[in-house]
Amino acid sequence: MWQFLSLGLLAELTVNGILFGAMYGVAAVGLSLIFGTMRIIFIAQGTIIILGAYLVYWLFTLGGIDPYLSLLLVVPAAFIAGAGVYQALFRKAAAISDKNTSLLIAVGLMFLVQNTMSYAWTPNPKSIVTGYTALGVEILNMRLSFTRLMSMVIAFAATGAVVVFLRRTLVGKAVRAASENMQAAMLMGIDPHRVNAIAFAIGFALAGAAGVALATTYPFDPYFGFVFALKALIALALGGIGNVVGALVGGLALGLIESYSAFFISGGWADAISYGVFLLVLMFRPEGLFVRSIKKA
Numbered sequence: 001m002w003q004f005l006s007l008g009l010l011a012e013l014t015v016n017g018i019l020f021g022a023m024y025g026v027a028a029v030g031l032s033l034i035f036g037t038m039r040i041i042f043i044a045q046g047t048i049i050i051l052g053a054y055l056v057y058w059l060f061t062l063g064g065i066d067p068y069l070s071l072l073l074v075v076p077a078a079f080i081a082g083a084g085v086y087q088a089l090f091r092k093a094a095a096i097s098d099k100n101t102s103l104l105i106a107v108g109l110m111f112l113v114q115n116t117m118s119y120a121w122t123p124n125p126k127s128i129v130t131g132y133t134a135l136g137v138e139i140l141n142m143r144l145s146f147t148r149l150m151s152m153v154i155a156f157a158a159t160g161a162v163v164v165f166l167r168r169t170l171v172g173k174a175v176r177a178a179s180e181n182m183q184a185a186m187l188m189g190i191d192p193h194r195v196n197a198i199a200f201a202i203g204f205a206l207a208g209a210a211g212v213a214l215a216t217t218y219p220f221d222p223y224f225g226f227v228f229a230l231k232a233l234i235a236l237a238l239g240g241i242g243n244v245v246g247a248l249v250g251g252l253a254l255g256l257i258e259s260y261s262a263f264f265i266s267g268g269w270a271d272a273i274s275y276g277v278f279l280l281v282l283m284f285r286p287e288g289l290f291v292r293s294i295k296k297a
Contacts, residue, residue: 012142013259019148021255022155023217026210027232028239028247029159030203036179036242037192037199038094040102044110045207046229051113052078052211053220057126067128067216068150074208082204085109086197094196110226117222127219151213158209159248162202166244175199179242234278240288250288 027049034042055074059065065073086094089109093101135146166172178185178195186192214220214228231254239250257277261270281289 011140013263014256015142015144016148017256017259018252019144019152019255020259021235021252022152022248023210023213023251024228024231024235024254025248025251026155026158026206026213027228028235028251029162029244030206030210031229031232031236032239032242032244032247033162033175033199033206034203035236037175037182037196038090038099038102040099040106041233042106042203043103043229044106044113044225045203045232046227047110047113047225048078048204048207049210049214049228050220050222050225051117052208053215054117054121054126054211054222055208056212056215057121057128060128060130067130067212071154071209071212074212075205078208078211079201079205082201083197085204086200090196090200091193094193110229114222114225121222123221123223125219125221128215130216133216145217147217151217154209154213155248155251158206159244162206162244165202171198231274234274237278237281237286238289243288246288253289 027045031042031045034040034045052074055077056067056070059070059073060067089105090102093099093105132146136143137146137149138144164172166176174185174190175195175198177188178190178192182192185195232251235251235254236247237250238253239246239248254274254277257274258270261273265273
C-alpha cells in the first residue's frame with residue numbers, strides 16, 4: 001500500500017473525506033441548534049434525516065421529481081414539521097426545564113419514526129438511481145462523484161444560510177441570545193417557546209436537506225438513522241457543542257478521519273477509530289477542537 005502512496009492519492013483521499021464529511025456536518029449543525037436552546041442531544045436527528053431521504057425517494061419514484069428539485073418541497077415541509085413536533089411533544093417538558101423527559105421523548109420519537117418507515121417502505125435498503133448517479137467531475141486531475149460534490153454544496157449552502165440567519169436577523173439574534181443564557185433572554189422579553197420552536201424547525205429543515213444529500217449518494221434503510229445520529233454527535237463534539245460553524249468543520253474532520261482510516265488501516269476499523277477519537281476529545285478537549293479558531297455562531 002505504502003509504495004503506491006503519492007501526493008495525488010493523498011489529495012483524493014482528502015477530497016473524498018471532505019465530501020463525505022459534509023453530510024455529517026449538516027446533521028451536526030441541526031443538533032447544535034437544538035442543543036443550543038434546549039440543552040438536549042436530539043438523538044432522533046439521524047432518523048429524521050432518513051425520513052427526509054424516504055420522502056425524496058417517494059417523490060422521485062411516484063412523482064418523477066428530481067431529487068435535487070425535491071429540496072423545494074422537503075425542506076419547507078421539514079421546517080413546518082419541526083415546529084409542530086416541538087409544540088406537540090417538547091413544549092411541556094421545555095416549560096418545566098425537564099431535560100431528561102425531553103431526551104426520552106426524542107428516543108421514543110426515534111423508534112416511532114423508525115418503525116413507521118419500516119412498515120411503510122419495508123426494512124429493505126432503498127436507493128435512487130438517476131442519470132447523474134454514476135457521473136464524475138474532473139477537477140485537478142481528480143475524478144469526483146457528482147452526487148458527493150452536490151452533498152458538499154448543500155451542506156455549505158445550508159450552514160451558510162443558518163449563519164446568516166443567526167447573525168443578520170432579529171429572530172436569529174434572539175435564538176443566539178437564548179442559546180447563551182435563556183434566563184437573561186427571557187428577561188429581555190424573548191419568548192423561550194418561540195425560540196425553541198424556531199430551533200426545532202431549522203434543525204428539521206437541515207435534516208431534510210441532509211436527507212436529499214444522503215438519498216442521492218448512498219443506499220439507506222429505516223435503521224441507519226441511529227448510526228448517522230452518532231456520527232453527527234461525534235462531529236458536534238469535534239467542532240464544539242453549540243458552535244454552528246464548528247459543527248460543520250467537525251463533520252468534515254470526521255469524514256477525513258474515516259477516509260484516512262479506511263485506506264491506511266482497514267475499512268472495518270474506520271468506525272472504531274471514529275468512536276475512539278470521540279472518547280479522546282470528550283476526555284481531553286470537551287469544549288471541542290475548533291473553539292479558538294472558529295468564532296461561535
